[in-house]
Amino acid sequence: MVKKNAFYAQSGGVTAVINASACGVIETARLHKSVIGKVYAGNNGIIGALQEELIDTSKETAKTIAALRHTPSGAFGSCRYKLRSFEESQAEYERLIEVFKAHNIGYFFYNGGGDSQDTAHKVSQISEKMGYPITCIGIPKTVDNDLPITDNSPGFGSVAKYVAISTREAGLDVSSMCASSTNIFILEVMGRHAGWIAAAGGLAQEQEGDPPHIILFPEIAFNEAKFLMKVKQTVKQHGFCVVVASEGVHYKDGTFLSDSGQRDAFGHAQLGGVAPTLATMINEKWGYKYHWAVSDYLQRAARHIASATDVEQAYAMGKAAVEFALVGKNAVMTTIVRKPGKTYRWEVGEAPLAEVANVERKMPRSYITKDGFGITDACKAYLQPLISGEDYPPYKNGLPQYARLKKVLVKKKLTKSFML
Amino acid sequence: MVKKNAFYAQSGGVTAVINASACGVIETARLHKSVIGKVYAGNNGIIGALQEELIDTSKETAKTIAALRHTPSGAFGSCRYKLRSFEESQAEYERLIEVFKAHNIGYFFYNGGGDSQDTAHKVSQISEKMGYPITCIGIPKTVDNDLPITDNSPGFGSVAKYVAISTREAGLDVSSMCASSTNIFILEVMGRHAGWIAAAGGLAQEQEGDPPHIILFPEIAFNEAKFLMKVKQTVKQHGFCVVVASEGVHYKDGTFLSDSGQRDAFGHAQLGGVAPTLATMINEKWGYKYHWAVSDYLQRAARHIASATDVEQAYAMGKAAVEFALVGKNAVMTTIVRKPGKTYRWEVGEAPLAEVANVERKMPRSYITKDGFGITDACKAYLQPLISGEDYPPYKNGLPQYARLKKVLVKKKLTKSFML
Numbered sequence: 001m002v003k004k005n006a007f008y009a010q011s012g013g014v015t016a017v018i019n020a021s022a023c024g025v026i027e028t029a030r031l032h033k034s035v036i037g038k039v040y041a042g043n044n045g046i047i048g049a050l051q052e053e054l055i056d057t058s059k060e061t062a063k064t065i066a067a068l069r070h071t072p073s074g075a076f077g078s079c080r081y082k083l084r085s086f087e088e089s090q091a092e093y094e095r096l097i098e099v100f101k102a103h104n105i106g107y108f109f110y111n112g113g114g115d116s117q118d119t120a121h122k123v124s125q126i127s128e129k130m131g132y133p134i135t136c137i138g139i140p141k142t143v144d145n146d147l148p149i150t151d152n153s154p155g156f157g158s159v160a161k162y163v164a165i166s167t168r169e170a171g172l173d174v175s176s177m178c179a180s181s182t183n184i185f186i187l188e189v190m191g192r193h194a195g196w197i198a199a200a201g202g203l204a205q206e207q208e209g210d211p212p213h214i215i216l217f218p219e220i221a222f223n224e225a226k227f228l229m230k231v232k233q234t235v236k237q238h239g240f241c242v243v244v245a246s247e248g249v250h251y252k253d254g255t256f257l258s259d260s261g262q263r264d265a266f267g268h269a270q271l272g273g274v275a276p277t278l279a280t281m282i283n284e285k286w287g288y289k290y291h292w293a294v295s296d297y298l299q300r301a302a303r304h305i306a307s308a309t310d311v312e313q314a315y316a317m318g319k320a321a322v323e324f325a326l327v328g329k330n331a332v333m334t335t336i337v338r339k340p341g342k343t344y345r346w347e348v349g350e351a352p353l354a355e356v357a358n359v360e361r362k363m364p365r366s367y368i369t370k371d372g373f374g375i376t377d378a379c380k381a382y383l384q385p386l387i388s389g390e391d392y393p394p395y396k397n398g399l400p401q402y403a404r405l406k407k408v409l410v411k412k413k414l415t416k417s418f419m420l
Numbered sequence: 421m422v423k424k425n426a427f428y429a430q431s432g433g434v435t436a437v438i439n440a441s442a443c444g445v446i447e448t449a450r451l452h453k454s455v456i457g458k459v460y461a462g463n464n465g466i467i468g469a470l471q472e473e474l475i476d477t478s479k480e481t482a483k484t485i486a487a488l489r490h491t492p493s494g495a496f497g498s499c500r501y502k503l504r505s506f507e508e509s510q511a512e513y514e515r516l517i518e519v520f521k522a523h524n525i526g527y528f529f530y531n532g533g534g535d536s537q538d539t540a541h542k543v544s545q546i547s548e549k550m551g552y553p554i555t556c557i558g559i560p561k562t563v564d565n566d567l568p569i570t571d572n573s574p575g576f577g578s579v580a581k582y583v584a585i586s587t588r589e590a591g592l593d594v595s596s597m598c599a600s601s602t603n604i605f606i607l608e609v610m611g612r613h614a615g616w617i618a619a620a621g622g623l624a625q626e627q628e629g630d631p632p633h634i635i636l637f638p639e640i641a642f643n644e645a646k647f648l649m650k651v652k653q654t655v656k657q658h659g660f661c662v663v664v665a666s667e668g669v670h671y672k673d674g675t676f677l678s679d680s681g682q683r684d685a686f687g688h689a690q691l692g693g694v695a696p697t698l699a700t701m702i703n704e705k706w707g708y709k710y711h712w713a714v715s716d717y718l719q720r721a722a723r724h725i726a727s728a729t730d731v732e733q734a735y736a737m738g739k740a741a742v743e744f745a746l747v748g749k750n751a752v753m754t755t756i757v758r759k760p761g762k763t764y765r766w767e768v769g770e771a772p773l774a775e776v777a778n779v780e781r782k783m784p785r786s787y788i789t790k791d792g793f794g795i796t797d798a799c800k801a802y803l804q805p806l807i808s809g810e811d812y813p814p815y816k817n818g819l820p821q822y823a824r825l826k827k828v829l830v831k832k833k834l835t836k837s838f839m840l
Contacts (some may be wrong), residue, residue: 011595011653013597013599014593014596014665016589019557034811044599044600045600047599047600054607068446071592072589072592072593073589073592073593073596074596074597075596076596077597077599077835078596078603079597079599080597080600080601081600085662092511139458149699153505155781161819164818164819165819165820166718166721166722167822168819168822169436169492169493169717169718169721169723169820170490170716170717170721172493172721172822173434173492173493173717173720173721174490174717175493176430176434176493176496176497176498177434177494177497177498177499177500178468178498179497180464180465180467180499180502181499188719203818203819204819206819218490224652237699260666262805268689273696275714276616276693276696283545289718289719292714293714293715293716293717294695294712294713294714294718295715296590296711296712296713296717297589297590297594297605297711297713298586298590298607298713298718299594301589301590301593302584302586302589303589304585304589304725305724305725307818348473362537362829384817384818387817387818387819388817388818389818390504390811390812390815390818392810395640395810397804397807398584398623398727398807398808398809399581399584399585399588399623399624399805399807400585400588400589402592418796
């Protein structure tokens with residue numbers, strides 16, 4: 001094989017374990033220096049490639065790269081920047097190939113969700129067309145767990161663990177105060193179109209009657225009257241009511257319960273504020289005292305309580321991506337395959353990028369209870385292994401010690417700069 | 421000494437470690453059964469005493485009591501119920517003494533904040549007056565860290581650790597996305613009148629320029645123009661800006677930035693919503709994209725990442741309370757005394773309840789930077805030891821295993837019930 005450099009980029013919302021995938025890519029590539037020269041990381045994701053801002057990961061020590069495994073967020077910077085169709089974004093695709101060519105890059109590892117797998121797929125097609133073929137391997141990542149084919153997505157297990165633990169802990173708090181104070185606690189979690197994260201709150205429930213008492217999914221149209229009745233019944237029976245609500249909860253007509261009006265680069269609504277909306281709704285109807293929390297970035301950055309399973313899988317996905325490239329695979333995404341049997345076991349698999357791109361996997365209806373407010377045993381059986389195990393980062397002075405990179409940029413070779 | 425039973429109650433907002441104090445009380449009392457008969461815990465705090473709902477802790481196994489050490493929230497139930505002056509609440513004080521007498525209770529351990537220490541003080545005075553003297557020992561507890569005399573309050577260290585870690589983690593998240601997406605992240609934390617919790621966010625900062633870039637304290641009147649300018653400068657310099665805001669932030673005239681309108685039993689405003697208020701303010705002025713989080717109960721229930729120092733001190737405060745009673749002390753609160761010297765060392769001390777009651781300790785001005793937006797080195801030196809060490813609870817199936825109590829109620833002896 002001709003020796004080529006590799007390009008790795010992080011895309012979209014970051015997670016507690018996306019750097020573990022980066023660690024898997026870089027550590028594995030370092031074992032095959034005769035084939036893969038250097039690993040360049042995009043400074044702020046694909047934007048780094050377009051602007052020829054390539055971070056030379058060979059300048060980072062083995063210790064720093066190893067520390068990526070326990071460092072949350074996107075160490076090289078990520079971005080919300082979507083390449084559209086070849087016709088709409090032709091200049092961008094051409095620029096990418098131009099940059100890759102200039103830096104002798106033959107491998108493209110793209111770590112992201114559905115939109116990113118679509119980009120990886122297009123780069124693979126276009127590089128062929130332009131006569132500079134590039135091996136494109138997708139590495140799955142999304143806290144939303146909405147990628148198809150793969151059994152789950154790295155990043156999700158750790159958010160799920162955080163939400164399940166937080167629900168259990170806050171549930172104990174409310175239950176101990178409800179006799180004379182707060183009766184209602186609402187936790188708003190991420191999940192724009194898929195309710196996987198909200199569902200994970202259901203794992204907190206060990207016995208009948210334990211919180212959460214109500215889970216609100218984007219998959220189930222919000223019915224105000226039914227919801228308010230369920231809240232009242234729950235408070236009557238248990239003295240308090242804990243609700244885990246997905247940010248994507250919406251009415252039958254598609255209107256989100258709360259829409260801040262902001263839009264991201266992909267045109268998606270930036271949500272937030274479902275929790276206070278629900279709290280006010282309950283208070284106005286029944287007068288109950290409430291508290292609410294919006295965990296926002298805290299949930300997806302919570303490396304301090306990451307799922308050991310998630311960390312292991314994130315690393316494995318990065319490692320496998322390089323191994324796939326080394327054996328000549330192309331235009332595929334690494335996947336997690338759950339093996340049959342009662343004990344949870346998994347292995348690495350693959351999915352053609354063409355089949356992954358832009359397909360959104362929602363919760364199956366069979367994972368949601370009949371009344372639409374809880375998760376079924378089948379759902380618990382699916383979710384539970386994903387939050388298994390603790391993988392604590394090292395601490396110093398009471399705080400987790402996360403990697404700090406030098407981020408040395410490769411010298412530019414192109415004379416033209418590129419306007420986004 | 422004549423053998424008497426003890427009464428223990430949890431009061432006010434619960435914490436990640438108040439049960440560690442309960443554990444200290446019960447385990448220590450069990451070592452002195454010839455003097456202290458049984459430990460009865462108030463079902464839902466002092467309300468349990470008034471309504472003669474006493475939980476017989478002797479019915480709980482040693483294993484369950486030991487598990488209290490790693491269980492957040494108030495295992496016996498807490499309440500927001502304040503006894504006023506003797507004149508205003510005479511019937512309640514008389515009822516308390518009546519219940520204590522009926523159950524041969526000679527020791528009153530009250531685990532709470534300033535209001536509760538006031539109640540303990542009054543019970544001590546009134547029991548003398550009514551000819552049924554009761555040994556009253558206060559055990560400090562408050563996430564707000566606003567009790568006087570004691571160097572810090574159990575419960576605070578763990579919230580501080582949670583807020584510092586969350587700030588560091590979310591800060592990494594925003595920093596990795598800011599090139600093309602969110603520039604502003606606001607974390608709203610507890611602290612109605614004292615900014616200790618918000619200050620703890622400052623511990624996340626390791627190097628100049630690290631988040632948080634702005635801390636908003638209730639001790640510093642909010643100046644909108646100055647704040648907005650600081651936000652702009654920070655984004656210009658670092659590309660993003662992380663703000664940790666106390667729920668109690670208010671304008672010069674005392675108006676809170678956000679007041680939900682609810683009042684608790686003590687008449688305090690129930691706050692919430694400072695984060696979205698600030699986010700909107702910034703967005704309207706500068707147009708920056710934002711995210712915000714309100715951690716609410718999550719922060720004070722986060723036993724999964726409790727400070728080992730805090731857990732140890734909470735236990736020690738409960739243990740010392742019983743030991744104080746055994747040597748005949750009365751009307752005092754156990755305290756944490758910081759010993760002089762560079763290495764952090766502490767010991768158990770005491771403070772007269774009369775001096776603790778209703779005194780609120782705010783942040784000294786010397787702990788806040790001149791511009792009012794950060795913490796000084798002196799503040800860091802004070803805070804850092806309090807978040808030191810990790811004390812992880814046991815896990816099963818990916819979730820922390822917290823104590824479940826039987827809560828067997830003692831048979832009532834009084835014929836009259838009591839209306840609150």
